[in-house]
Amino acid sequence: MKYAVINKEDLNKWLEHLKKKARLYAPKEKENLFVFRPVKDVSKICLEYIPTILPPKKYYFPQKEKLLKFQVNPFKTAKAIEEFEEFILFGVHTCDIAGIQCMDVIFRESPEDPNYLNRKEKMTIIGIECLKYCDEHANCTSMATHVPRGGYDLMMVDIDKVFIIHINSEKGEKLVTGLSYIKEAKDEDMFRLDRAREEKKKIFKEELAAPLPKVYDAFDKSFGSQVWKDVGKKCVACGNCTAVCPTCYCFDTADDMELSLNDGIRYRIWNSCQMDDFAKVAGGEDFRKGRDSRQRHRYYRKFKYPVDKFNRYFCVGCGRCTRTCMADISLKETVNSLIAGQSA
Amino acid sequence: MKKQSKPKVAFFDFTDCEGCQLQFANIGSTLLDLTELVDIVNFREIMSEAGEDYDIAIVEGSISTDNDVKRIQKIREKAKVLVAFGSCATIGGVNGIKNRTSLELAKKRVYGDKADLINTIKAMPLHEVVKVDYKILNCPPYIPEIIAVLKCILMGKPYVLPNYALCVECKMNENVCRYEKDQECMGPVTRAGCNSWCVNNGNRCYGCRGLVDNPASEGAKDILLKYGLKLEDIMNSFTLYNDCQGEKFDQYLKK
Numbered sequence: 001m002k003y004a005v006i007n008k009e010d011l012n013k014w015l016e017h018l019k020k021k022a023r024l025y026a027p028k029e030k031e032n033l034f035v036f037r038p039v040k041d042v043s044k045i046c047l048e049y050i051p052t053i054l055p056p057k058k059y060y061f062p063q064k065e066k067l068l069k070f071q072v073n074p075f076k077t078a079k080a081i082e083e084f085e086e087f088i089l090f091g092v093h094t095c096d097i098a099g100i101q102c103m104d105v106i107f108r109e110s111p112e113d114p115n116y117l118n119r120k121e122k123m124t125i126i127g128i129e130c131l132k133y134c135d136e137h138a139n140c141t142s143m144a145t146h147v148p149r150g151g152y153d154l155m156m157v158d159i160d161k162v163f164i165i166h167i168n169s170e171k172g173e174k175l176v177t178g179l180s181y182i183k184e185a186k187d188e189d190m191f192r193l194d195r196a197r198e199e200k201k202k203i204f205k206e207e208l209a210a211p212l213p214k215v216y217d218a219f220d221k222s223f224g225s226q227v228w229k230d231v232g233k234k235c236v237a238c239g240n241c242t243a244v245c246p247t248c249y250c251f252d253t254a255d256d257m258e259l260s261l262n263d264g265i266r267y268r269i270w271n272s273c274q275m276d277d278f279a280k281v282a283g284g285e286d287f288r289k290g291r292d293s294r295q296r297h298r299y300y301r302k303f304k305y306p307v308d309k310f311n312r313y314f315c316v317g318c319g320r321c322t323r324t325c326m327a328d329i330s331l332k333e334t335v336n337s338l339i340a341g342q343s344a
Numbered sequence: 345m346k347k348q349s350k351p352k353v354a355f356f357d358f359t360d361c362e363g364c365q366l367q368f369a370n371i372g373s374t375l376l377d378l379t380e381l382v383d384i385v386n387f388r389e390i391m392s393e394a395g396e397d398y399d400i401a402i403v404e405g406s407i408s409t410d411n412d413v414k415r416i417q418k419i420r421e422k423a424k425v426l427v428a429f430g431s432c433a434t435i436g437g438v439n440g441i442k443n444r445t446s447l448e449l450a451k452k453r454v455y456g457d458k459a460d461l462i463n464t465i466k467a468m469p470l471h472e473v474v475k476v477d478y479k480i481l482n483c484p485p486y487i488p489e490i491i492a493v494l495k496c497i498l499m500g501k502p503y504v505l506p507n508y509a510l511c512v513e514c515k516m517n518e519n520v521c522r523y524e525k526d527q528e529c530m531g532p533v534t535r536a537g538c539n540s541w542c543v544n545n546g547n548r549c550y551g552c553r554g555l556v557d558n559p560a561s562e563g564a565k566d567i568l569l570k571y572g573l574k575l576e577d578i579m580n581s582f583t584l585y586n587d588c589q590g591e592k593f594d595q596y597l598k599k
Contacts, residue, residue: 030518030520031520031525032520032524032525033520033524035518053515053518053519053520054515054516054518058518063516064516233562233563234563234566235560235563236509236532236533236559236560236563236564236567237508237509237532237556237558237560238509238511238512238515238531238532239508239509239511239512239515240511240515240521243512243515243516244515257495257499259374259377259378259380259381259491259495261381261495261498261499270512270516272508272512274508275507275508275512276507276508276556276557276558277507277508291560291563324515324521326521326523326532326567327563327566327567328570
């Protein structure tokens with residue numbers, strides 16, 4: 001079976017089933033925004049949502065994660081986490097799945113990151129394809145992340161009274177087979193899916209002022225651009241943009257002792273290039289002193305450096321950095337200003 | 345770690361509300377674990393006797409009289425380790441508001457016709473008068489940070505204060521940003537370390553931990569103005585706890 005169909009009225013039944021299989025995380029409302037949370041009540045899940053405050057990365061790259069346990073006297077170390085639990089991320093947008101693919105590239109690079117890989121191995125991703133824009137801040141069409149491009153186990157598309165589900169892995173297949181209310185998709189369903197995708201093409205248009213190769217060129221030539229000065233002036237270095245980015249993966253490590261002062265844990269905690277001391281080294285030299293150079297670094301980490309290194313853009317177009325910026329720094333505007341600066 | 349004789353800890357207070365010591369008393373059962381590691385010899389909120397022989401002095405409050413200066417210098421001479429405890433002791437805190445006007449006016453306002461009998465000097469955090477070895481920020485101090493600093497003291501390690509905005513922690517806690525709800529917040533310029541304690545509980549950040557080393561005052565002012573605040577209100581927000589650090593934002597705000 002490649003495609004399956006489930007009636008919307010059976011969705012909660014399926015969710016109850018999934019909940020029994022593994023720990024289930026899904027988007028739900030938080031005040032006027034949305035967050036991924038462990039599912040207690042399946043009826044609280046919200047599948048029509050603008051990208052959550054934090055991307056689901058908090059489940060495979062937690063904000064603060066124990067790495068190892070140690071004892072000072074006699075000296076001993078051990079893994080901090082013995083066993084990782086199976087979990088399902090439900091209702092993930094295609095942009096966030098692209099984010100997971102980027103993280104994969106980073107954490108699988110030698111030396112591989114065992115904590116990330118251990119979590120990733122236990123993760124099942126059930127995506128949902130957007131058929132309309134979340135809001136005006138997204139640039140997913142330009143980044144080509146508005147359509148499913150792998151990286152998931154199941155992908156749901158909301159078609160009238162049903163969800164059509166693309167089955168992309170064995171793990172995914174096991175979650176839809178043997179259930180009376182999930183059936184194989186018929187030709188008629190596939191026809192409706194094609195038609196929905198055609199409609200989608202009319203709505204989703206490239207949001208950046210030029211195609212990606214031109215964006216790359218603009219970055220290549222804009223290191224000294226005035227745009228960075230303007231962005232730096234607005235920026236307050238709150239670090240919101242990097243915390244909410246699905247592809248920001250920087251972390252710091254530190255030790256925490258128990259009161260015995262003999263046992264402790266080593267943990268890692270999210271860190272960000274937007275922090276004042278991020279590029280400060282012993283001796284006090286700071287390689288990115290101004291907020292302008294730190295913002296520029298963030299952008300180059302999305303549109304230039306990973307392209308050179310991995311042949312992949314690390315912006316997934318989710319729009320979170322723009323949405324969360326209290327100083328109104330807009331990714332679309334910044335990139336478009338660079339493009340305009342180059343063609344002028 | 346081999347247990348040597350336990351270091352003796354004494355608490356002192358200057359110009360403040362003694363809420364920091366109360367917070368120490370609020371530590372709960374961990375306080376009992378702490379007494380395995382240190383001897384508390386002077387702590388008037390929880391004990392009646394007062395020892396004068398101590399290794400670690402934990403001092404709350406700002407310096408605001410000539411007598412305060414002499415007293416803190418004496419404590420410094422005796423203590424091997426001096427800890428500034430809470431906003432008043434570390435950044436001047438709300439006492440700094442006094443420094444906005446002349447001392448004469450401040451005295452008159454508070455003491456009226458008895459003003460001439462009062463000795464007062466500008467309010468200062470401890471480090472402006474004596475060397476401070478450790479700082480425990482916050483008003484009142486955040487219990488996990490009190491414990492973290494004590495552990496550092498006992499291990500002889502420095503306690504490194506975060507030099508980034510509170511927003512970093514707040515975002516990790518996935519709070520809905522106050523600005524998202526058109527409510528002001530001092531998060532963007534305030535030093536992190538309290539795990540966004542107030543915002544997690546539905547309040548705003550008041551900036552009680554002091555400003556980061558390099559606050560983006562200009563950008564922060566633009567944000568506050570954008571959200572419809574008057575310059576005067578912004579000043580009040582910035583200075584509630586941070587008047588003693590005035591020079592950091594004066595150039596932008598006091599124009």
